[in-house]
Amino acid sequence: MVSLRQLRYLTALAEAGNFRRAAAACHITQPALSTQVQLLEEGLGVSLVERGRRGAVMTAAGEEVVRRGRAILEDVEAIEDYARGMRDPFTGPLRLGVIPTIGPYLLPDLMPDLNRRYPALQLFMREEQTERLLDSLREGRLDLALLALPVPGDDLESAVLFEDRFLVAAPPGHPFAKADTVDLGALADESLLLLEDGHCLRDQALAVCALDGPVNEGDFRATSLATLVQMVASGLGVTLLPEMARRREAGTDGRLTIRPLTPPEPGRQIGLLWRRTSGRKAEFRELAGVISEVHAAQLT
Amino acid sequence: MVSLRQLRYLTALAEAGNFRRAAAACHITQPALSTQVQLLEEGLGVSLVERGRRGAVMTAAGEEVVRRGRAILEDVEAIEDYARGMRDPFTGPLRLGVIPTIGPYLLPDLMPDLNRRYPALQLFMREEQTERLLDSLREGRLDLALLALPVPGDDLESAVLFEDRFLVAAPPGHPFAKADTVDLGALADESLLLLEDGHCLRDQALAVCALDGPVNEGDFRATSLATLVQMVASGLGVTLLPEMARRREAGTDGRLTIRPLTPPEPGRQIGLLWRRTSGRKAEFRELAGVISEVHAAQLT
DNA sequence: TAAAAATACTCCATAGGTATTTTAT
DNA sequence: ATAAAATACCTATGGAGTATTTTTA
Numbered sequence A, B: 001m002v003s004l005r006q007l008r009y010l011t012a013l014a015e016a017g018n019f020r021r022a023a024a025a026c027h028i029t030q031p032a033l034s035t036q037v038q039l040l041e042e043g044l045g046v047s048l049v050e051r052g053r054r055g056a057v058m059t060a061a062g063e064e065v066v067r068r069g070r071a072i073l074e075d076v077e078a079i080e081d082y083a084r085g086m087r088d089p090f091t092g093p094l095r096l097g098v099i100p101t102i103g104p105y106l107l108p109d110l111m112p113d114l115n116r117r118y119p120a121l122q123l124f125m126r127e128e129q130t131e132r133l134l135d136s137l138r139e140g141r142l143d144l145a146l147l148a149l150p151v152p153g154d155d156l157e158s159a160v161l162f163e164d165r166f167l168v169a170a171p172p173g174h175p176f177a178k179a180d181t182v183d184l185g186a187l188a189d190e191s192l193l194l195l196e197d198g199h200c201l202r203d204q205a206l207a208v209c210a211l212d213g214p215v216n217e218g219d220f221r222a223t224s225l226a227t228l229v230q231m232v233a234s235g236l237g238v239t240l241l242p243e244m245a246r247r248r249e250a251g252t253d254g255r256l257t258i259r260p261l262t263p264p265e266p267g268r269q270i271g272l273l274w275r276r277t278s279g280r281k282a283e284f285r286e287l288a289g290v291i292s293e294v295h296a297a298q299l300t
Numbered sequence C: 001t002a003a004a005a006a007t008a009c010t011c012c013a014t015a016g017g018t019a020t021t022t023t024a025t
Numbered sequence D: 001a002t003a004a005a006a007t008a009c010c011t012a013t014g015g016a017g018t019a020t021t022t023t024t025a
Helices: A004-016 A019-025 A030-044 A060-087 A103-117 A130-138 A184-189 A200-210 A225-233 A243-250 A281-299 B004-016 B019-025 B030-044 B060-087 B103-117 B130-138 B184-189 B200-210 B225-233 B243-250 B281-299
Strands: A049-052 A055-058 A092-098 A121-127 A144-149 A156-164 A166-170 A192-195 A217-222 A239-242 A257-262 A268-275 B049-052 B055-058 B092-098 B121-127 B144-149 B156-164 B166-170 B192-195 B217-222 B239-242 B257-262 B268-275
Touching: A004 A019, A004 A030, A004 A060, A019 A030, A019 A055, A030 A060, A030 B060, A055 A060, A060 B030, A060 B060, A092 A103, A092 A130, A103 A121, A103 A243, A103 A281, A130 A144, A130 A156, A130 A268, A144 A156, A144 A200, A144 A281, A156 A281, A166 A200, A166 A225, A166 A243, A184 A200, A192 A200, A192 A225, A192 A239, A200 A239, A200 A268, A217 A225, A225 A239, A225 A243, A239 A243, A243 A281, A268 A281, B004 B019, B004 B030, B004 B060, B019 B030, B019 B055, B030 B060, B055 B060, B092 B103, B092 B130, B103 B121, B103 B243, B103 B281, B130 B144, B130 B156, B130 B268, B144 B156, B144 B200, B144 B281, B156 B281, B166 B200, B166 B225, B166 B243, B184 B200, B192 B200, B192 B225, B192 B239, B200 B239, B200 B268, B217 B225, B225 B239, B225 B243, B239 B243, B243 B281, B268 B281
Parallel strands: A092 A121, A092 A144, A192 A217, B092 B121, B092 B144, B192 B217
Antiparallel strands: A049 A055, A144 A268, A156 A268, A166 A239, A166 A257, B049 B055, B144 B268, B156 B268, B166 B239, B166 B257
16 A cells, blocks of 8 residues: 655655665655665555665656656645645745846835735745746745746646836937837837846847837847846936836936837736645735735835 | 545545444544544644534535545555556456447457457446546546547547548438439538437537538437438438448448548547546557557458 | 665554543534 | 444554665676
8 A cells, every 4th residue: 555655755765866865864764764665666566666786766667656656745735735824824934936027126015015914924035037936836946936927837827916017218318208108119220228038028028029020139138127227327228127117227316218108018917826736825816916916006 | 744544534534424434434443534534634733524413524624635635545546556557557457438439339349359468457348428438537437438539628638549530321212322422512401310419429420511501400319320320221311420330330231322421521530538647548558559450450 | 895775673653443431413 | 312423542553763684786
């Protein structure tokens, strides 16, 4: 009869590569782990591990059992998370990943609010680009991710938080300053500064422009929105700035002219994501509501 | 710490509705089950069961844990199935469901072949309509289903076995007999006899016709292809007959005229389905190959 | 021959059984 | 009052520890 304990030990063995280290990781002794792995092999009637001078290597069957075992152990954890959420929601550790083009603008308002609302919640933040966040989320290193939708795959669920439009940022003396809005077509004649590759915001900005013709992209690619804004302020070109960055990046010193686009673009959709199998969906949905509120309050 | 044992007992309790019967189902005594359920509640810190004079009722949290627990137990079973398949493939019980418009034509050739190839395989057959087969498959009462693709949902995987074209069957003296093929458009002027509702073949036949105009459906709806053919032979109308039924239903006594359609229709696609989480995919894929072969041999 | 895993054996935690009490209607 | 579940208590299984042997490159 297969037990969770056996699956735990086998997956630890697959990760550690040898019995002694795996046993240490499980806080038991090597013979204890050996025995359970043997019992599992016996119970399944299949050899799962090849023992050699240089440690333990999974057989093909072993790999498959580890793969399935990991999923099962995750589901069991999800039950425990779910129960914890039922017992006392919004307590304990919560690992939230955010993309760099949201973090600096939303978190300064969000974190104090969350700490006030849920004093027992221990928020661990991690700022990375979409790809890495999704990997971390899928592999259980994160509980939540805050990023721009949509994301592919049906193993993740999301709540839409708000829409974040693009504004045009230009140097103060720029012709764009003369009108109340900037025509989308006018961007084609400008040197457009964007973020470096890997930022989803870069692709979204390009998508907005490409709707209206070729992009005359500047030679420099910024590593952050803050840098990008500095480049614009220095007269190197113009850029598309997400609305949520306006308050912090625009400043009040007149070094930047900011105008809305005509016609108004739909902008990027910001969402909160979690694993479909997560046990804390109810909490996450409530959190999504709070984040929406904080963002709305921020704009007023 | 949650254990599989505790999940098993809790799901048994949810199904039985009271502790004594649940315990009996688990082949243990009532106190043993009571203890484990209590330990689970204690471990999760959540009340899962409401105890009353009339037995046990799950709380909302209990329902959720049962739901998740069932999935976990299924996955554990899948590991065991997978291992069994590794150890000695094609042995033991295999529950195969087939739709009635495939079974009678494929199984008479398939069953002896499978028995010869895999003498240790114990095939249990079940003939039902698509909807019921899919339910049974999803709920684990079947291991495999043999039916017409596509089917909705990503919880099932399939292998395409072969294409099964439609032929036109008419009474011997019918004008259709004069030509080598029947024009699809000509069907609109005929009384078209079809199976009763619920048979996917009925919908597929209607789809083929609807490509080329309205259907003049006869008043009778047959409960099986065999009946349908009898009705056609009696001169009540014409029908669309799947190619795989030809050999058995056409007979050689000249009571039926069978002609291909022009233009040739793609026909229905026959596939073998299993749960995505099944542990015996390798065997199932090999079985799919065998079925394809048997069908191909049947046509020659 | 040296590192790694398996075996031998002992101990203790825990699952399960029997008898009985408590609870709920 | 009575069926149902919980509790008390005992037993047996099995998981883990220590010491040691066997395996393998």
